[in-house]
Amino acid sequence: MTCDELKALLADYVGADGVLVVAHERHETVTVHVKGCPKCEVYVSTYSRTVRVVRALPKCGPLPPALEARLRAALAEHLSEEAK
Structure with missing residues (x-):
């Protein structure tokens, strides 16, 4: 497992309480990587705390309509820049 693969999994595997809950078939792979990679250990800890x-x-x-429109526009711009 690479660091990028681990980061891609986090959104799917962090439970409501912020604890990393990994599907059984990936648990050992994720655990071994996190324990052996100080950067990912910090990343998972920070992500879970967040x-x-x-x-x-x-x-x-609900957000005020003008704020919601500005936020949506900013997100759309950011996502279009990432797609390039």
């Missing part, structure tokens, strides 16, 4: 913090934030109401 998930826990964000999920603990209070829910807010």
Whole structure:
């Protein structure tokens, strides 16, 4: 497993509590990589902590329409630049 492969898996395998929950068939591969790669160990730890913090934030109401439009435009621009 490479670092990039691990990063691609994180969104699918971090549970609601921020704990890394890997499918059985990949568990050993992921565990071995994370334990042997200091960069990925820090990355997984930080990613998991971020998930826990964000999920603990209070829910807010809908965004004001002008802010939502600006946010959507910025995201669309960012995604189109990444696609190039």
